[in-house]
Structure formats: C-alpha cells, structure tokens
Amino acid sequence: MTKRARASDARFLLGLLVVTWFIGSTSTLLLMIHTADVATRSRADSAAVNLVGRQRLLVERVDGDRLRLQLEADTSEVRKEMVAAADELDTIRRGVMGGDPEAGFLTEIAEPLQQLYAVDLDLDHRLELYTTAAREVAAGADPSTSPAALLIQRETADWALVNDLDQVTSAVAADSRRASDRSDTWMLATISFVLIVGVLSAAEMILLIRRVIRQHDEHSTLIGTLEASESLYRATLDAILDGVVVQDEESRVLRINRAARDVFRGPFGGRPPDPGQGYRHLLPPLLDADGVVLPAHQQPAARVLRGEPEIRDLVVGVEVADGIHWMRVNAAVHHQANASRIAVVSFADITEERRVAAELVAERARYRMMITHAPIGHALLSADGAFMEVNPAFCELTERDRDELLGLRLVDITHPEDADVDREAVRSLLEGRADSFTTEQRYLSPDGRSIDVQLAVAVIRPHDAEPYFIAQVVDIRDRKRAERAQLEALNQQRKVMVKLEDLDRTRNNFVSTVSHELRTPMTSIIGYLELLADDGEGFSRPQVSMIEAISRNSHRLLRLIEDLLIISEIEDHRFSLELTEINVENLIDRVIDGVADQAGRTELTITTDDRLQGRALRGDVHLLQRVLANIVSNAVKFTPPGGRIDISARIDDQRPDRIAVAVADTGVGIPLEDQAGLFTRFHRSASAHLNAVPGTGLGLAIAADLVRAHEGEITVDSAVGAGTTVTILLPASDRRTPIIVEETVAMAETRGTGPRS
C-alpha cells in the first residue's frame, strides 16, 4: 500500500507538474489586439489595470495603433491555490471513486472555483464538456474525433490556446494510452484528473481573458458613451447664451462655457489644460452693484460652497477691457457622488439691459422733471375726463391738491357756464376729427372763485389702450384782468368821447343858434341904417359920417356872425357842397365887386390865363366866393393905400386838371414865423396887431377849410416888405362855361356880398 501510495504520489506530482507548466505557459499569454479605438483614446503609452484575484492586465503601446495586452498573474499564489485545489480534488477523487462521482465532483469543484475567481461563471456545462472529453480520451478515443474535444476546439477556435490545449490533450491522451497499456486504472484516473485540472485551468484562463476583453469592451463603450455625453454636454453648455462656470471647492474653474469665456477671457481660452482638473484658475474678482470689488468670501461660488442657500438674480460687475459688464448671477452648489462639492454659477450679461433701463429711468426722470417743474399746468385725462395725473403747476393753478384732483373729472372744476364749451371739441378728438384744440375757459376754485385759463388739449391714441388726453393749462387771469381793465378803459373813453361829442354838438348848436338869433336884430339894424342913409339930406355931415361908421361896423359884426356860423357847420359836418360848374372870371368879378368899397385907393387888377378859355371850376359857388372874398379882403387890409392887388387865374403848371387862383398884394408881407399859423383859427399875425388891422383871425382858416373841402390846396408865399401871394388850387371841370352877364345889378350885389348862412 505504501509502495502504491508512493507510486500514486509520484504520479500525482507528475500531474501537478504538468498543471504547473500549463499554467505557466498560459499565464504569460500574449495577446496582440488590433484596436485603433483604444489607441486613439488613450494618451498614455502604458497602463496597468488591476484585476481581481491578484492579476494585472498590462496595456502597452507597441506602435501607432497596436497595443500589447499582457496578463500577469502571481503564479506562486496560483500555485498555492492549485495545491489547495488539488487537495480538494483529491477529496473529490475519493468521492468519485466511491459513491456518486458526478454530483459530488461537479458541485464541489464549482464552488471553490467560483470563490477563487469571485466571478459568476456558468461552468456547469463547460466542466461537463471537459470531463466528458477527458473520459472519452481516457477511454481510448482520438482527441481529434472525440465529440467533446471537438466541441471544446470549436468553442475556443479563436484562441491560440487551443493549440496548447491540443498538445496538452494529445500528451495526456498518449500518456493515458501508455498507462492503459499497463492496465493501471489508478494511473488512468490520475492522468484524467491532471488533464481535468489542466483543462479546467485553461478554461479558467480563457474565461478570465474573455472577461478582461469584455471589461475592456465595456470600458471602451463606456468611454465612448461618456465622450459622446461629454461632447453633447459641452455643446449644450456652449449653446447657452448665459455664461456658465463650474467651480470646485477652492473656487477654481472646472468648466466654463463659451459665453462665460467670452466675458472672462484671460486664461479661459480653448480647452482646459487638464480635462480632469479644469483650468486651475480662479475667476477674476467680481464687483458688487456699486462697482466695488467683492471680497473672496463674498464671491458667489464661495458663498454657495460655504453653505449659503442658492443665489438668485444677484447683480455683479465684471471689469473687462471696455469697462464694466453687469451680470445677473445665479449660483448653486452640487454634491457629487464622490462627496466633493462643486458650485455651478451662471452669468447673464445685463449690461445693455441695465443701460437701457438706466436710460429709461433717466428719461422718465427728465420727463418727470420737465412736467414737475413746468410753469404751466399739465394734466393727463382719461377719455371720460377723469384726472389721471397732474403736475404741481396744475394743482397751484386750480388751488386743489393732487389727491383731490385725482378723484375728480375736469368738468367738476370747470365753471358751469364753460362746461359745454369744450364738450364738442372733446367729441371731435375722440371721433378722430381733430388731434388737438385750444380754448379759453374758467375753472372754479374750491371757494367758488373763477380762474381764467387757456386750455390746450391733445388726444393720445395708444394702439392697445383707451385714448386719453394731455391738457396744458395756462393761467391767464392777469391777461384777462388787463383785458377787462382795457375794456373798461375803452368804455370809459367811449363815454368821455360821447360826452365830448355831445358837448361839442351842444356848443355848435349854441353857436349856430346864437348866430341865427344875432342875425335877426342885425337885419333890423342894417335895414334901418340903409333907410337912414337913403334919407341922407335930413342929416348933418358929422351925422352921416356916424351913420356910415355904424353901418360899417354892423356889416363887420354880421361877417363875424357868418364866420362863426360857417365854422360851426364845418365842425358839425353839417354843411354839404352844392357843386356846380363855375366860370372863374365871373367868380373873381363878383368878389371884386364885394370888396370894391373896402379897397378904397388900392388898385385891383385881374389877370387871366389865355389857356383857361372859359374853363370852369367845379365847386360850391357861394363857398368859393366866400373863400376868395376872405383872401382878397385880407390882402386889402394889409396893403397900404396906393398898393396893388392882382388876382390871376390860370391852369396849374404841374396839374392841368387844376385851376390856380392867386391873390398877390404889395402889402407888408408875413414874417416866416407867422406863416405856419396862418390857416389856424383865431390866429392873428404879429403884423396884424402892429398895423392895428381889424379882424377875427377866422378868414384864412375858413378859406383853408373850404378849399380842403373842395379837395383843393391853399398856399402862401410871402416875405416881409415884399408882399404876399395866396394861391388856391381847385379842381377844374371838364366843361367850359360862358361868362355870364348878370341880369340885374341887385342880383349881383346880393350874391356878391350878401352873407350866407
């Protein structure tokens, strides 16, 4: 038994040796894997992957796209395990030799193997296969034809191992055949176990490699998926318009998207230097809303990482080359699977928004200032006339405060009499017939006084809202007061004027009445004097002389009365011209007849222009006669006895439609300073006083008035000592009139000298 046992031990050891060789040969299996995928993704030249069961997969770059994978195992350990396994197998063997070999072997061998590799392997089928193959071979089957061996070969056809397996199988088979020759069943069993163990080890190797390959594939797939997801993630981040920055617990930038890079620039261009570690830079310090640099612990990332609740809509500044960009910042912390924390900070650039908002605010402020400080009242009114807004000037004007006005309508503060005035105008605005109107109206102060205003209203028609009105109101009380005062003054003036006119009329009536009344007694006086003169023989010479003096003065008085009457008529506009065609020479003759007595020793001559040829004047014969009489009478008065008076008539040189009648004397002449007042009523020249010439100073004034009434002109040309020439220009008639030979002397006398009223 001892010998047998030794022999069996020796054979068992031999089997172990075979197993050891087998493991040694397979444990240095080299696999050349053509994998461009792995080569391009991995940047390192070599890497080692620790596998379970103290094995390592070494990956080494061979060249461009070829990697060498080397699976390393600690064989000493394996060897120990194999010894342990052999012990177990021995036990199993015993089980096989006795009792139920199948069940005990399969379950007992599977469990330790599973534990050994800690993998979930479905070995049942394979072990059965290998066992069958081993049995077939042991029973003398050719491994190349054994169905089980062929199945193993097919399953492992891809692998170089198969060759080794073949060799092993062949060696074992040969050995088995030799053993079988000795009909030593124990030997056969031993070889079978060796074979089984060897096959099992090989199978485990195959499985292990497969698993490594699978793990590698899974890893590749995972890397591919991760790469794809990373790429999508980056593209998504870059597509976001807001800046997004991911910061680690030291606030270093891990990730930054394009929008943020555009803002922060600096070290954040391109890809991060270390994909795993990020940029290792901090963000430039952010500023607070006032532009002051925030301390490090107040930076948004630091705050959320410190445990503050997430930040929403914080406004910060970023100092960039062209000034400060303003950002609206959100920040939150994210707890990663590995218990580290990252801060995710987003930045929305609101610089433009802020600028526009600030501009809007400034603009609104400007408008508000404009309205608030405007010296005229402004009000916004709704379509139904309710106050929507009023400015201080409006409040001041209407003597009501803003709160009160905002509860009122325009009509509530309008004077009842003016309320209807703009109703129609407002309607035309609302109906689109007009865009604005201006009117004057009165408002009522709270205590019922009326306030004069000028109101301008424009309608605003927004696209998306009810129309409303802008009213501008100007205080026109001062102007109205002034207008009223002016009106009052005007009325007063008018009253005074009426009064003055009345007075003037009264005066003229008075003068006219008095003059008429004076003429009646004058009729008697002059009449009786004439009768007395006719009865001349009854009087002594001195008495005749007295009667003549009375008569002369009576006529003078009468003339004065006539003058006053005519002036009152002129003033009262009571006279009218009775226009007829007048023969100039006849007119002059009559005048001369009238003054002949008065003229005494003064020589009177008449000169007429041949061009006249009977051409007539157009005028009122009585009035023109009076004009000429006054002028000639004046000439007579101021011409000393022996002097000459020449009356001439001609067509005017400048204007052929005028006839000029000139009265030239050789009298004392009129000083220049007196000439201006010559045609003024009651004006008497200094020479008249000096020469004690009687007169009222009315003659030339009346003459001038009457000439002007004829649309004629009167001029004086005079020098002291050189005589005076008075010229009147009168309209000529187109017609010619013959010289009228007077019917009777009496008639001529009456018309010539008779006074006229």
Added chain:
Amino acid sequence: MSKILVVDDDPDICELVSFKLTALGHDVVVEHDGDGGLAAAKADPPDLVLLDWMMPRLTGLEVCVALRDDDSLARVPIVLLTAKAQEADVQRGFAAGADDYIVKPFSPRELATRIEAMLDRARR
C-alpha cells in the same frame, strides 16, 4: 298902389318893411303870426304877400301852402323872407308855392326892387 300883406313875428322887421313900402306908396297890412296872416289874406285878398318863415303857430311855409290851396288866393305873388338860406330851404320854399325868396338880413332897397318887379309882372 298895391295892397301888401306883411306877416312876420318880429315887429321891428314889420315896421322896417312897412316903412320902406309905405314910402313907395303901397298899402301895407301887418300880421304877426301865420294864423292871423292867413285870416287877413282870406278876409281881404292882398296884391302880394311878404311871409316870414319861422313864426309861431302856422309857419310861413304852411301859410304859403294854405294860400295856394285857396282858389281866390292861388295867384297872389308870395315872397318868402327868411334867415333860412340853404339851397334845400330855398327849394322847399319854391315847392310850397313861393314866387321869390329873400334871405335875411336883407337890404330894404333890394327888397323894394324885387317887390316892384313882381307886382309889375303880376299886373301884366
């Protein structure tokens, strides 16, 4: 020798006129208002009437019209003697039926001349 009716409210004028006309040999009857003048003319038709215009009660113009309405007096020459001397006044006077028009103040000599001429014409 003619019978002349002088109607004037101013006694001085009446006296002046009658003095002159009497001196010329006429028979002068004086009345001081329109009513009296009209009555006198109707009672004893004169050869010529010298009428003042402005008088109390009937005016000279009214007397003039009344005389012209009376068949027996329609042809008696009437001379208006008045201070009213506007052209329009003169025309109104003639329209009322006056034959002549003498403006106050007048020359007694001229008055006499005109009256003689008118009486001559009337006699013819």
